[in-house]
Amino acid sequence: MKSSPRFLALAGTVVLWASAFPAIRVGLEGLGVAGLSFLRLAVASVALAVVAPLTGVRRPRGRDLPLILLCGLTGMSAYQVLLNWGEVHVPAGTASLLVALAPVFSVLLATAFLGEALTVRIVLGSLVAIAGAAVIAFAHGGARVSAGALVVLAAAVVQGTYHVATKPLLGRYSGLEVACYAMWAGTALLLPLAPGTVAAMAHAPAAALGSAVYLGLLPSALGFVIWGYAVARTTLAVSTAALYLVPPVAIAVAFVWLGETPHWIELAGGVLGIAGVVLINRRRSPAGAVPGARAQRSATAKVTT
Template identity: 40%
Template sequence: MMNASSPRSARRADLLAAGAATVTVVLWASAFVSIRSAGAAYAPGALALGRLLSGAVALGLLWAVRREGLPPRTAWRGIAISGVLWFGFYMVALNWAEQQVDAGTAALVVNIGPILIALLSARLLGDAMPPRLLTGMAVSFAGAVAVGLSMSGGGGASVLGVVLCVLAAAAYSFGVVAQKPALAAASALQVTTFGCLVGAVACLPFAGQLVHDAAGAPLPATLNMLYLGVFPTALAFTTWAYALARTTASRMGATTYAVPALVVLMSWLFLHEVPGPLTLGGGLLCLAGVAVSRSRPRAASLRRGAAAEGPAPRPRPERERA
């Protein structure tokens, strides 16, 4: 019974982690539309602070209901680093960058993030970099390049905007790598709740700008800011942490290459922006690369199947067969 139940539990855990990762990329893809709307009325720092405050409130209520308590002391280093770099600096830099460059250029440059995550996690966490992961990331990055080029407006990029995108990608990468060890000591909800709170505290210098912008912002922009806090931040970062705790940082980073493809699909469905051949092809490449990077070699699958069936029966001696 133990041999049968353990693989079944492992498969269930894999499915839950895959489902959590799917929720994350779908909500992060939806964030692009909301950022574009809210960013017209809110300054970059104010938008980041408003998003983090609403996310921290939602997470704090859930954390209090579940009574998870404070994270262990060993997790705080990773929580603090990811909170400042990923929740704080990344969001401000990305909001600011999207005011300087077109959406295609921003998406293209920020998509160096998963590559940086793979390199950093291999160096700092000892993660393996199997050929399938590298091949999948290369395919997905090619797709992201195609999507970015198809979305880019002529001459819309600025040096400042490109630099901000690079800084945002670097902050995102270091934040993910710092978060991974924290998840070995604390729960996904604890790491996300206090990481979001740290990011909100880091963005408090923008409080005056937030109050000023909120006073004159139209209701749809404010609602989009609240949506960003509750769903792409509170929910999506929690499901991300849940999945990250159950796989490697480099594999999770590769999963985010599905975001450009989903942005193309959502723009087609909800904004009636029909994608051109280059955009559509790039989105399909992104999804194909994610599938390759998350697949396992056939030999590994056969080993897992053999483990599920239990040890093979020992052959009986000739006398017993007779």
């Protein structure tokens, strides 16, 4: 029973991040893409600012600010805007299947920019995952690609970029510290949206406002905290495997909450995509890897919302 807290943390992370996809659909009603993007990050930033002194979050070094800014731009600002924009046209469950491909782009970018080895397994896994994304994109349009699916796929690309950009920072800061820095930077970058957000809030329904607060406090702020706790205390294989559950849980929550039923072609594409991610991540951790190193490596396999 001593190991139960870490698995409860993993389970909580899966449920929180999965529930974010249908919650976004609710928040878009009344707040719109820009309003929901800024309000969610603002709520999360305030929550993390309250937690930071209690958890020993340090001030970042000046030389790391450009990389932190890149993390905020990709993993927070661009990701939120693209995902929210995509979910205007794409069901929540479909969006979760596409975002699950973020680790593919993380690995490919790490190969290109960080000098990580490109293996046959990575190539095959990437091809399988991209084939799955193509199936989802063409699911309803026949020979036409779904623009909404492409936008969500772009969100997965910037999320993958974020994971790669965090790797150097994770060698100098904790996972929670990096999450705080990126969240605050991302919120600052979206400050031009603040006036429009305030105007939208004046007329937004209570459900949309409640959804934005929920997204900021739970999937964003609490999700990062308990994820960091879990990955520091579990193996890479366990933490990565847990995240494969995000899309099916998101589909189930979207069905119960929104009445969304994904098309069988989308589900088939999702299975292909996740199979590709599984194939890429079937790499053994080096013997004797310490928990901190496992947490850093599992950051490349993370699916966030």
